[in-house]
Amino acid sequence: MSTPDNVHTLPVLPIKNTVLFPFMLLPLNVGRPASIAVIEAALASEEKELVVAALRDANVENPDLKDLYSIGTKAVIKKMARKADGTLEVVLLGVDRVVLLKLDPQGNYQTARVKPLPLVEERSPEIEALRREVSDLAGRALALIQPQAAEELRRLIAASKESIRPLYTLAPMFGLELKEEQALLEAPTLADSLRLMHAYLTREIQVLELRSKIANEAQSEMGKEQREYILRQQMRAIQKELDGENPEKSEIALLRERLAKTVLPEEVRKEAERELARLERLPPAAPDYHVTRTYLEFLLELPWCKATEAVIDISRARQVLDEDHYDLREVKDRILEHLGVLKLNPTAKAPILCFVGPPGVGKTSLGQSIARALGRKFERLSLGGLHDEAELRGHRRTYIGAMPGRIIQAIRRAGVNNPVLMLDEIDKIGRDFRGDPAAALLEILDPEQNRSFRDNYLDLPFDLSKIFFVTTANTLDTIPAPLLDRIEVLRLPGYSEEEKMEIAKRYLIPRQLRETGLRPEDCIFTDEALRGIISLYTREAGVRQLERAIGSIARKLALRHAEGNTEAVTIRLEDLEAYLGPRRFSPEQARRELPPGVATGLAWTETGGEVLYVEATLLPNGRGMILTGQLGAVMQESARAAQSYIWSHADELGIDRHLFRRNGVHIHAPAGAIPKDGPSAGVTMATALASVYSRVPVRSDTAMTGEITLVGLVLPVGGIKEKVLAARRAGIKHVILPRENQKDLRDLPEGVAREMEFIFADVIKDVLRAAMPQLTARFAA
């Protein structure tokens, strides 16, 4: 059957999942008819030869050339026996490596034209070295699999003259994959096969060693924990195979690398190294492992020595502040002053500012623009409703799920140790059995102590003194005195109509148009329209409602624009109802006629100023004084002082003393549902009482504010700007103020002072003279 170039035709036996190597005996049980036919054909020949080739895919039933590996093995049938069930038992001996050239169907089996493919067996020191190494590895691997056979086999390998034979003999013993076995068979040279085998054995030994270690340990104690350990070890072995390295160890190495790279204070570095050493000793399954790792990661993330290097440029800062906010001279000056100080003394302590004012006046955004002006990072955290000290100071690490406090977290977010840190709503901190967060703030906000602030979680001192703290509050009343003592209060009073107009034109309208996607020229607001929005649709100290109203108009225009009606629109006063619906507030809220016993007062609220009426009436046959309208203790006392003053000066005021004896008096301050307190309604109540007893009405175009004393002095009060603006909003032109409050009028916007008339009072008589000219005419007479 042979042809000159050694090409034979032999029957082909495809086999699954295994490779027959030369020198190897393969016992087979042949049951498939096609395979039986192959064996029969081989038996019928003189030389009992056939070709064995592995199937690429074990599931193929009728393979052709492409389903078989093209390199197979010529084999001789050594033994054969027919069994009762019709299957054949054969023993095949692998003889030669051959290449399958072509398959020909031959009845119900196939023959192949094959050509021998002898292995190139060159000799070189490298091959000798490889051979020894492989033989060594094989010995070790066998010692792990079959210790009793290892010695014998090692001798065989050492004694073998043919270098390839031991490789082929060894291959089936190490559970190699079909592809790996086939690659070994296909290796063109001895050196290639040795290298392949070396790689297989090296990997195999690693796995075997791990497994035998696990098996040994598993035998010693097979408890539940042990089982988990084994599984975890196996998982690690697999992971190692996949990634080529130990994940936990590399994690620690990464941390160590980061630690080496990060600039840290000496104390912190020591602590970090101690923790890292502890982490290395911990098994990854220990609960402490993650706690320590998280801690270390946090420690390394904190900006211990990282600060924003800002060039101090005062003119630029001024420009930034002016760009972002209208007016607010006092606040801007304070910030620029601090910048000036920093320029001369870069280590100066940052001040702790507190912006106090009604909602919507721009406290929070002012913080942002301070950061912008200083060139620092900005971080903000709201303290509203906070009532657990641990929120600020953190939990100690011993607790499960412990976290650093919000201050330290904010610093981490900022990534530098000198950010502008805004603590919002400092007046709304709660307090309960879990501790008093305001007390924790005392340490944080004290420039003397916060140089070494100790967070419970961190347990290392952190320097907060470089942070520019800015706090905000709506009112100072609820801030504890020791805290108030540490902060520098800057008031942001409400805006007047003119200021709101300016703010709307400069900031709100451009912003809302930008957000709705309109161009500035698409929508023009007339001054009358703006004033209309401010007075007819909003009532506030800030500008939030105003911005919402402008936004609402802008959205409606955007809709029209999107529908194709792209002509520019001018918003006039008379258009407002079409855009915003019926007017919500009446501009003229002052009462036009006041009956005797009613006086117009001015009150300060968190949302700005308000006009407040005090009504007094006599109760025939009554006794004493009734006070209603949710008046606070101070206000009630102030009402009694007013009453006592009027009674004691009845003669001077021309009041009939019998009225006191025969009548009780009732004082009421609407609206009845809103709690009111404070001394500033003193003059109003005195005026109302004087009016009710004397039956002389008070001028309806005059409002007043001021505290009174029992002897009739008028003392200064706060919130003058808001109160005057409220009076103006209500259409009241005359305002009576304590003389000492004259200085506060400087805060009023341009123009307001000019159109109002102010009367300054030293004593209550000055007030009565201005508010009730008829009465004064009487007692002057």
Place this chain on the structure above:
Amino acid sequence: MKDSLHPRTVVFTAVDEVNETRWRPAADIFRTPTGWLIKYDLAGVKAEETTISIAGSQVTIQGVRRDCRLEDGSSYYSMEISYNRFERTIELPCDLAAARVEVQGRDGILMLRLICQGEEP
């Protein structure tokens, strides 16, 4: 199947017999007055398909045993005889370079006679 925790059982025969690709005929070796006589169990092997070579003190015999055609329609029920290539090398305790070789086949046994001249047995 590929679980190496339970590796395939490997059966070993005597060391020098492991995994040859050729079969080894059985042989008896005799010391004779003139030299050596080796009887090879080589039934069914044609003399012209056998090669004998001598190198130093080694005698090597190799060749092919081909199955002979029997009557048509027959098929194997079992097979134990080794076919195909065979090879056997025997080392003797003397130099054979000068030995004379005589080969004779009788009833399936191949007789190989080595006559060593000038050397006392």
